[in-house]
Amino acid sequence: MTQALEDFLRRLDREIRAAGDWGEVADYIPELARIDPAQFGIAVALPGGGVLTAGQAGQRFSIQSVSKVFSLACVLGRIGEQIWTRVGREPSGRRFDSILLLEQEQGRPHNPFINAGALVTTDELVTGRAPKEALAEILGFLRAAAEDDDIHIDKAVARSETETGYRNVALANYLKSFGNLKNAPEITLGTYFHQCAIEMSCVQLARAGRVIAGLPGTPQMLTPLKARRISALMMMCGHYDGSGDFAFRVGLPGKSGVGGGILLIAPGRASIAIWSPGLNGYGNSRMGSYAAERLARETGWSVFA
Amino acid sequence: MTQALEDFLRRLDREIRAAGDWGEVADYIPELARIDPAQFGIAVALPGGGVLTAGQAGQRFSIQSVSKVFSLACVLGRIGEQIWTRVGREPSGRRFDSILLLEQEQGRPHNPFINAGALVTTDELVTGRAPKEALAEILGFLRAAAEDDDIHIDKAVARSETETGYRNVALANYLKSFGNLKNAPEITLGTYFHQCAIEMSCVQLARAGRVIAGLPGTPQMLTPLKARRISALMMMCGHYDGSGDFAFRVGLPGKSGVGGGILLIAPGRASIAIWSPGLNGYGNSRMGSYAAERLARETGWSVFA
């Protein structure tokens, strides 16, 4: 199986490069707008510790919203189920940066994977301590899960978002006006922008995802129940208003980031990271989504099989 | 395992009856409003043909929206992927009978499991033939899947809905005004009301669901890919705006009906039908949802495990 999978990944990489249908990079974060969309990498972490790769699997990229999975994991560790009083668990049916529903729902975001909801979980993490400490917890979680200390924040990307992330500033202040932000908006925003600016390679991200996939021989950082619930949230809300389509095509929980990364969980079987910076209309990686669908079909790893 | 599961079902039945926290029956369909909410039944169909039961598992009830799973299966058999030009695959984030999103989306419903979307699939089934024939196809599918010919439509319930289902009449006419209904609204509506009025017992419904769960030794009526995709849609959209919560708690694809039924799929492992007519705030069976969560926890059958 391992050899067949490795061959498939190599074929997939070649095919994607040949097609050249990359999509366009996000343009609202200047630092990301400069990145060449014609890139692709994939890493598959398997039980027992092996990691198969193809393409630019060692190239670091900005994980952006993929970080929301791990900040949620940290919050669940700190305060557990209490977080659900401040944020829901339902798909939003709208864009990742929608502010509309926040008004209809009186400041309680639909779920922790849209921007408004992630601001709430980060706000919880930064409460009662300095931003640096909150960021250290997230980085610490990722490093321990990936068993790799060489994971850092790209300060230039964080700065770029701080300067131009007007919509996130709007969301944070809007949450604050409803009393659903414990800290000053600029504190929570600063932490959030830095968290999103964490850089990882596909190999690192696939290794970090093993704790959610519950792979044997992985650091025990989440109870099985917590891992299942995070997976459920990824399935329902991980691709914004394209989550239904992703579940239909791929059949696996996943979380995308605007930097072009996707973390994909095949519970008990594999943790997969894919990266290709060109995006589709939902703000998800175009070739990343395609690769996820192909991989799921090839391996039969649908959770619905 | 089978014995332990049977014991659990029996304990669960006793516990639910002791708690007496039944919720309230749907009141907008007069014929359903008369039903005693204090009822509960469960049936678990296993690979190999066995069915475990507890409570009123043999009592027939109106399957209502659970029928949407099977009308979709019939449509996928007839026209395949073309149906997705008329209806989406995304959670709606709104009530099952919402008309609001239909205006925003210009007449293309979010998914085939909210009322507007189910009207579209039924409309497709009735196109080019008489309502009786469309209904015969759905009944035929259910009977073949359940290997039980004693499945029928409750005409009194169908009549009751025809007389008072104003919101569905509104939805059908609204779809028609956007050109997304091929037949006269009263034709599609009549078929839809009859399809929703199909009566089944938990045993029958659990047996019918085996074709989606892909249980060994079941009639081959859906390709594995189709069964997986239907399961994915059930997971994403099967409990309306409570789908995220259901996925989080239960971790299995399910589809609820306002008659109090829930069909639950544990792919490859079991097809489960639960019935309790009292509803929660989302319009899903209150004790049915509770039983689903308990069963999933007891068996470890989450798709995310």
Added chain:
Amino acid sequence: MTQALEDFLRRLDREIRAAGDWGEVADYIPELARIDPAQFGIAVALPGGGVLTAGQAGQRFSIQSVSKVFSLACVLGRIGEQIWTRVGREPSGRRFDSILLLEQEQGRPHNPFINAGALVTTDELVTGRAPKEALAEILGFLRAAAEDDDIHIDKAVARSETETGYRNVALANYLKSFGNLKNAPEITLGTYFHQCAIEMSCVQLARAGRVIAGLPGTPQMLTPLKARRISALMMMCGHYDGSGDFAFRVGLPGKSGVGGGILLIAPGRASIAIWSPGLNGYGNSRMGSYAAERLARETGWSVFA
């Protein structure tokens, strides 16, 4: 003044015909879709009984939503302020046939001049008697106000709407589902479609409007307070989501119909009817709106002057 105004009307008529910028006729009512958009008429009823005209001021057209002003007047006569428990008095900020807000507002339409609100007022008129009698009251009001008995319903237009008015059928059934329709939807709808199919010429409509403008020497059919309040509603809601623009440009209360008619009220000074069947993007008469703006500028009849 009268001579100058007459000269202006004639110049305006010539100018509009020369420009040839007519817009397009409504296409969702088959019977109206056939009408030539290149038509224009205007009539100005003055205190003392005189009526100045230009263009096709004697040509009959379907008054459509302009009828809502008079059905409201009849309802205010019958049940007075009670009607406001069923319908609001606020601009809707949305299209005339929007169903979206009806869901947000739980079945209470924003105002009596959007379709949903007009269905409520017509429903009130038909309560406790036959549709024929309700229609006779509206026709009777118009005939008495215009002092002209030759005002009738175009049955072919009424039939055309009955057959294709799916969106109105949706609205009526949706209102019914919220309990805000006293009669069977088809009864209220039938009455509504016939009321909208009343035919009048500009001369007849301008004469009928005198009771709202409160012109001296006019039949006393409305108290001054009622006339003022109807004018206020026309100003706020008479041109759907283009009402603000109309108030800004024209500065007079007006009510448009999809047949291309506009009734314009200059309180105490004149009642004006304009007709040109080509529409703008809001569903209001394109050349009619233009003529209204030109007339208001020429005469200085803004209520804000």
Added chain:
Amino acid sequence: MTQALEDFLRRLDREIRAAGDWGEVADYIPELARIDPAQFGIAVALPGGGVLTAGQAGQRFSIQSVSKVFSLACVLGRIGEQIWTRVGREPSGRRFDSILLLEQEQGRPHNPFINAGALVTTDELVTGRAPKEALAEILGFLRAAAEDDDIHIDKAVARSETETGYRNVALANYLKSFGNLKNAPEITLGTYFHQCAIEMSCVQLARAGRVIAGLPGTPQMLTPLKARRISALMMMCGHYDGSGDFAFRVGLPGKSGVGGGILLIAPGRASIAIWSPGLNGYGNSRMGSYAAERLARETGWSVFA
């Protein structure tokens, strides 16, 4: 008439104090939350320069959103009709601080009298110069119109809003994200908070409003066309989602502020300022609205008469 009106104002003042039905003061601006709601003042500026008063007509209060009328007047003087490319002229049908519609409309606010729209006009005023100069222009306009130099900004109120006006910060950043803010959000916001913190008495405000009412013997600061158009906007949008009700009851253009002030325009006849800090459910002065209705009824000053 003057004597009768003066007597009426005195009776009205007594009646309102006797009723003691004051409503509650706005609580989201700490500095305003401390104000005693049991206060009332009214001033009526007449042609020829006379001003009739009753109650606390000389007491200064925070004009808040009433300032939007004058910042719009300044903008129309500077760039004229161009402003309408950035902001609409339609009632919004929603609360004054709604952000929801801004998403639906892609960053173009419905009108210049809701917060989002007023931020756009203030942004235009501060473009190309310092906030101090923009504020000097608004203050200069008010002083010249009122012929009274003793009009100032309450710095404590401005500071209070700067510290807690999270929703306005959200709106400004949201506008910026759509490219509909020319300056840094904090620049526009600072100017806006200071503009809203202008203090005036009823006498000063009534005198300033004379330029919109076009009273004879008033400084010529607006062309008649501009004054009419500002009046039309006040009528359509001056009381947020209670504008229709205000037009129905009062029949005069008006603009309210959350500090409890209302400016009321009877074109050609009077400019009226009313103040009572307790608010109704729409965020408009409770007793101020009542007084406006009573005054309009007493004088017959409806624009629709």
